[in-house]
Amino acid sequence: MSKKGLILIVFLHLAMWMHASAQDSLQVQASLDSIKGMADDTVKVNRLMARSKSLYRYFDKRKEDNAFLQEAINVSHKIRYNKGLAEGYNELGTAKRNKSQYILAADFHERALKYAEDAKDVRLITISLNNIGVDYRRRDMLPKAFDFHFRALKLAEKANDVRNICIATNSIGNIKLSDGKYNDAIQEFSRSLRLEREGKNDLGVAINLGNLGYAYEGLGQLDKAIEYYKSSLAVNQAMDNKTGMSICYTCLGTAYQKKKNYPLAMEYLQKALQANDKVDDKVHVAESYLSIGRLLNEEGKHEEARKYIQGSIDLGLKWGFKSTLMEAYKAMADNYKRAGDFNRSIDNSNLSLLYKDSILDERSTTEFAQMQAMYVVHQKDNQIKQLQQEQDISQLRIRRNLALAIALAGFLFMLIVGGFFYIRHRNLQANRQTLQLELRSLRSQMNPHFIFNSLSSIHRYIWSNNQEEASDYLTKFSKLMRMILDNSQHTFIPLNKELESLRLYLDLEALRCNNIFDYNIHVAENINEEEVLIPPMIIQPYVENSIWHGLVHRKDKGRLDINVSLNGRVLEILVTDNGIGRKLAMEIKAKKDHLHNSMGMKVTEGRIALIRKINNTKDANVVVNDLQDHVGLATGTQVKIVLPAEFLF
Structure with a gap:
């Protein structure tokens, strides 16, 4: 095929993709416009919320705010629909959390909690409390996270809300796990596992089995940890959950590595690498390369380890995985140190520190951007409240004018009767x-x-x-x-x-x-x-x-x-x-x-x-x-x- 022909084919494919994308945008906009044409009421809010959930992937791919969700919140403000505001801010907070914007996520989820309490909706209050707990847990603010999850658990138990009991219990278990209180974590995960099995929620079962494995590994009971990892793997395989399978393979590889069973550890880490190849997010592939490289480092196979660590570095550089690059250069520094090449070890340590500093700077910039975004949102909310107050004043004026008209209509009668009482008064x-x-x-x-x-x-x-x-x-x-x-x-x-x-x-x-x-x-x-x-x-x-x-x-x-x-x-x-x-x-x-x-x-x-x-x-x-x-x-x-x-x- 000639060079011109190849260029033509690429151009045609690009044009077809742009046309399809434009068609999708037109359809989404038409759907939004049709709902906007409805009267402002709770039905409109519910329809907007439903469409926002069905189209969240569409907006995520374009890295745009969910227009349906934003409109649902705006309409809920207009009609003062507290339940709609609680649901909207919960969804918005979760979307921000999925993008690692935890400060914004907590702010939106706390708004959701306020409106859920105003609506006196126990289910929404419980969901909001659990969401806030997760936000703080992601920021390693464990005491605050525990307080919110504990409040959610008590409400969920009172309402017999099994779904939220499971979420709160599992989250409390993770907090105990992060705090090194492994026996307490096992107690929470076991309770959550029982409820998930009773509710036939396979994903929840797989997650809790894996968490129990983490807890037993923390206690140094590696055989028991491996048993739970394998049980979790079996459930993930039955669901064909590639991400879950990859996590279980990696956990098993790490556990066998701690047991010094290097052949079996390598077998499971290679399986994790194969599973990650089928996952869109290449960060998991980079992490698998890094795990294998670390294992080979420990075995003393320095040349072979370097190849896998370099593979992790190459993916990190290509896709911009700064955390992976920090750990990979650290592992490479350890590799050269073990091999006796101290100059290269120092060079790679310096690169690891550079990425660590970059991550900290980026985190500070991100947090500042989130604070600015919060300020803008608060300003917008104040504007909405001001508009509502102006509407209230306008309605009061209308009522006042109506009352004035009625008063004028009865003025003659009141003048005669009121004269006597006025003099007396x-x-x-x-x-x-x-x-x-x-x-x-x-x-x-x-x-x-x-x-x-x-x-x-x-x-x-x-x-x-x-x-x-x-x-x-x-x-x-x-x-x-x-x-x-x-x-x-x-x-x-x-x-x-x-x-x-x-x-x-x-x-x-x-x-x-x-x-x-x-x-x-x-x-x-x-x-x-x-x-x-x-x-x-x-x-x-x-x-x-x-x-x-x-x-x-x-x-x-x-x-x-x-x-x-x-x-x-x-x-x-x-x-x-x-x-x-x-x-x-x-x-x-x-x-x-x-x-x-x-x-x-x-x-x-x-x-x-x-x-x-x-x-x-x-x-x-x-x-x-x-x-x-x-x-x-x-x-x-x-x-x-x-x-x-x-x-x-």
């Missing part, structure tokens, strides 16, 4: 504002009174105690003053702030009175202290009265209890002391020839009366009870403060 509002102003006025009286009393206490305390204690007292007092000033700006404050200032006040009074009493503040469990609101400084006057008219006159140590409870929409505060009682307190004051007018209590009673008016309720009052024992002797006083409950939300 305005009068009530004016009264309420007047009462609010009175309440603020009383509150402003309360605070100066308390500050005056506290300053008097500090004055006496400084003159009767040392400087260090006085400084501590002043520090606490300044903190209390700051809280009072902050709280006094509001009509109502959260209960926790009121109790915080009350505790600080009680600490100061306890210091001032040489700790002659203990106190306890108890809040019922059904009260959220940050949400329940209370007028500021409403409890303090009654606490002050209990201390200075009841507890300070006791001979032994007194006790003050403050209990806060919530009954429906009524807040009850009990201030209970075991002081001398009101009757005896009045007698003591009479003997001292003066009666103290409790400005704080009067102001507080006025505040509570105004609260009762503002809320138009009877649930706002103060009741004081004298406590007595069985013979009628005074045992203290109890003040019950009842307020209508106010809430932050």
Whole structure:
């Protein structure tokens, strides 16, 4: 055949291939366009997912993103279909993992987990957890991988999901295997093997048999390991699984090599080489050459070993298998070292190190590229969320306009009826504002009174105690003053702030009175202290009265209890002391020839009366009870403060 004829044939074959490829592209695009024309709903998402799975090889060969899968995710975002998002991101994460992009894979699988949890789909949650576990295992992050697989296992067991139980158990076994915990690994692989046999999953059976072989080999039980490798080989042969057969042959060769049975080891490694010749991925052929070369190195057959190692290097250079080249040059360096040619050994060691550095650089570049891709994806998701928010706002506007139209239609009727109620409401509002102003006025009286009393206490305390204690007292007092000033700006404050200032006040009074009493503040469990609101400084006057008219006159140590409870929409505060009682307190004051007018209590009673008016309720009052024992002797006083409950939300 002439040279021109040969060129013509090559050109025709190329043209036919390009035409077939173009036809495939047109058919795929037409299929995508036809589905895109459907209404956005769950049926459309499911159809897109089905097509994405059937065409994943087509997109892999072209090294393109799966357009059907991406469209399924986009539509799921639009209709807020959490199940579709979980399935889509799981598929996308697995596709990235198959390309060794483990960082991106974990990010997508974690998104899938979030949407699966939002969908409350236990099966999808379990699948997502297992996928994340595999991603972390591939990155040698074993503790994190174990946590995710363990969570998946517990969920799968609860749901009796055998498929995911097998996946989780096998993965946990592999983690134990990588961690050198071979007995634990055997236990996990044995359980997985039993379930795979019960489910008649031959591939799963073959994988677990091989894994058991790895575990026993790790324990040094080579005969048992060989037995499991052979069992796995038999299952792979029955399935005609060339990749599985190659792995088993290689494992058997390695095991016999460890047993120093070099002829049998060579026989199985040669079988692995023959099996790999039938596999498209030439990396397995290169690895088989390398394994044979290492065996021959160990046998001392240096010249023959060099040929096989060189074959591995040639394939690595042709196809760009950097990991294989790193190991092959390392094996060649060992070969020359054994042969006594140290210069060539050093040269090959340097080449091995160059490829090791190249792999590390490539890994860093790949990880950086994945991080950039994650950033782009997150930006895109934020854009989608922003568009959804804009759609929500648009819908709200439509609803608002509709409501406005309805309101305008009934305007005349509401004008007549509402006029009366408006005038009445305005009068009530004016009264309420007047009462609010009175309440603020009383509150402003309360605070100066308390500050005056506290300053008097500090004055006496400084003159009767040392400087260090006085400084501590002043520090606490300044903190209390700051809280009072902050709280006094509001009509109502959260209960926790009121109790915080009350505790600080009680600490100061306890210091001032040489700790002659203990106190306890108890809040019922059904009260959220940050949400329940209370007028500021409403409890303090009654606490002050209990201390200075009841507890300070006791001979032994007194006790003050403050209990806060919530009954429906009524807040009850009990201030209970075991002081001398009101009757005896009045007698003591009479003997001292003066009666103290409790400005704080009067102001507080006025505040509570105004609260009762503002809320138009009877649930706002103060009741004081004298406590007595069985013979009628005074045992203290109890003040019950009842307020209508106010809430932050």
